[in-house]
Amino acid sequence: MEEKELLQLESEYCSFGDTVHYLNPPKIFAKSEGSYIYDLEGKKYLDLQMWYSACNFGYKNKRINDAIKDQMDTLGQLASQFLTKEKILLAYKIAKSVEDRFNVKGRVHFNVGGSQAIEDSLKLVRNYTKKNLNFAFMGGYHGRTIGATNITSSYRYRERYGHFSDRAFFVPFPYCFRCPYGKDKETCDLYCAKEFEKLFESEYYTVCNPKTKNCEFGAFYIEPIQGTGGYIIPPKDYFKKIKPVLDEYKVLLVSDEIQMGFYRTGKLWSIEHFGVVPDIIVFGKSLTNGMNPLSGLWAKEELINPEIFPPGSTHSTFSSNPIGVRAGLEVFKLIEEKDYEKTVKEKGEKFLNLLKDLKKKYPFIGDVDGLGLALRIEICEKDGYTPSKRLTDKIVEEGLKADLNLNGKTYGLVLDVGGYYKNVLTLAPSLEITDEEIDLAVELLDLLFLRIKKDEL
Template sequence: MNRIDKIPLSEAVLREKEAQYCSHGDTAHYSPKPKFFQGCEGSFLYDREDKPYLDLQMWYSTVNFGYRNQRIVEAVIAQLEQLPQLAGQYLHEEKVLTAEKLAIECLRAFGIKGRVQFNVGGSQAIEDSIKLVRIATGKSLFMAFTGGYHGRTLGASEITSSYRYRRRFGHFSNRAHFVPFPYCYRCPYDMKLESCDYYCVKQFERLFETEYNSFWDAKAEEPEFVAFYVEPVQGVGGYIVPPPEYFLRLKKILDERKILLVDDEVQMGFFRTGKFWGIEHFGVKPNIVVFGKTLTNGLNPLSGLWAEEPLISPQAFPAGSSHSTFSSNPLGTAAALATLQWIEQQNYERKVAESGAYFLGQLEDLKKRHTAIGDVAGLGLALRIEVTQADRITPNRALADRIFELGLAGGIPTSRGPMGLVLNVVGHYKNVFGLAPCLDITKGEIDLAIELLDWLFTHCTEKP
């Protein structure tokens, strides 16, 4: 296929039109001149001249199973030909079967019965979870982590720690208390995991020690903040994996203080970390699980949540409690069902553990060759490279930005010919590459990624 022939307008003309007609408000615009792409396949994106770019972020973990995954694409085409449109007041098979598969995954993982409801994006599913918590508790104060990200709708941005996302919009009324995330490489308490004995959890526990700490009414035995929103591995915050016992210790306190656990799997769900749900690594049972992104492998905006039965039974959350025209739309649920069937036919638990270990080993070697890499770590194929000054700790955002831009410029010499690299800059200090490669990435592609990163770190740190 000649992709260039398909595009009648020059890039200059498109940029002029973009400048005139497109709001910037609905994008992240990391680059002053965002790139146009026009093709994709597997782990690669192609620019308007058909030049390849290895993608290490896969639409922020939305295309875990590869661009244009044929099996999933075919299911959408079949749905397009049979029943592409249907109002949400009616039922269709794909909705029911998708909900069943997700509820069964939660039953398997947590041993709890529950139900699934759909919406169109991660933020909207977070909004639905907020409604569930509010109905169940009658309260609207929540806890969440510093560096956490739960979306940018008004409700979701209240529980997202970055003030930048709220500053210009006022408050919507869910205010959250933000608890320091266990970011051990930069411990908020300046401790070391080897000797801290989870000091951070002890600090959290102290919030409930006396009513004067403002979190707990000992007479009524009631908390004021009624749900804790967590990501199993912090995504936008910098692909940070909490230490092994953190969630277990935290959950014990949440149970004692009657605080619900809402597990936001929007970015880490569906095997990004090597388990179906990221939280499964940590042995805790959430009350609500929120998911989105790769539920459809990025083929349709569909998201949703699972909640334990008492929170979401038809009595507790009757019809109309939350509804969007497009929630559980047939194309989305067909894509989701095909994605879940695809997952069943693979062995991602083994595959992601193996490729993640290989990738991390290569990143550790890369770190030895570059003093600008302060930390590499990961869980499964959720990997991180923390870009620093040569002291391996002071964040170096400017260098991360340079590497990001040069990767996107393309044409980097590699053993496979000229190539670009698509990265995602994340982190509390915006100095981390959060790597979310295709879960089917090959060993050869991981080697290519290392070749590209090596070249980029070398060229961007060289003195002129």
């Protein structure tokens, strides 16, 4: 069937609400491999977003795909009331990874999809603390199920669905390029952290009673590096600064690693960069390299042991499904065999340095930053600061035309957009990206930016 016919059928029979139709017409892709995806005409696109960081280990990864095929032919389906060897071993490997890094013992709980894992974490928090309110960050994204939407900052995700009585108390994220307090990063002395601490100084700041040390908030949900918010990287000591007050008032720290886990930042868990120990870690996406919607959480023993969180406390039919846990187990084998901490750091530094060179050439690039292979390019107007969604959308659309000519070959470029003003190109290339592909990515970005600059003059 031709693309035109497919798009006509899609326009009549598909919901527009499941995150397509940002482009007109929408793109249809036919195959993928490595760092590339291909459309129905066979045009080649270098993908710098890898399914929102769900495919950290590259499209069509042979080892992971082979493991899935073998599992399908061995034990492909099993009710989640029963066990498989693969589930037990994967839970062990995840829990042991946390224990080795933070010296804390805990357990692993599986579900399907990141939002569902967030929902389970909310149940853990409520069950343990008996509190239904939480802190979260402005710019934070934790999912779009009803519970997850309570702690996701975007009002757009709530406005159609009535009142959200458990909506989080949203705290400004340490977004240094656009400091919400108008401070300078070099001289602010972590003013944002002090403002959070100040909330606990008086009962009149609404969150606690300093005399009794009682607080009505059960947890603080964080993305150590904001994903949809624009890959914002906080100051290294920010979380160390606020953690003591959380501990004092028995507020749990929940680290959402759904986008940034599995070595996206050069560490297995992005929270490792910031010198604090989380109480709960939520993960998903690249746990199976995007090949199966398996997610889950790790929690400290005292939060999740069978005495406090017994069988049936929460349930999903497809949680810990055999194909998903087998894929996850193969991912962990890859992690154990390859030094991603070293290679991601090296590749990220090279990529970031090349992006900094681009920033010098184009005044509409306001900021570039990165940690590992989580990289950001903030697109602005000519003043280098005013957010420009208009230019950002144009860059993305031009990349998807697949008409970038370089060394006799033609490419498309797949980019993702995030940020508070939807003006940030968030780059999440495959962790297996080669040096040659990094060079290609920057050359293609250069061609796109040059095209935009000429159009804007």
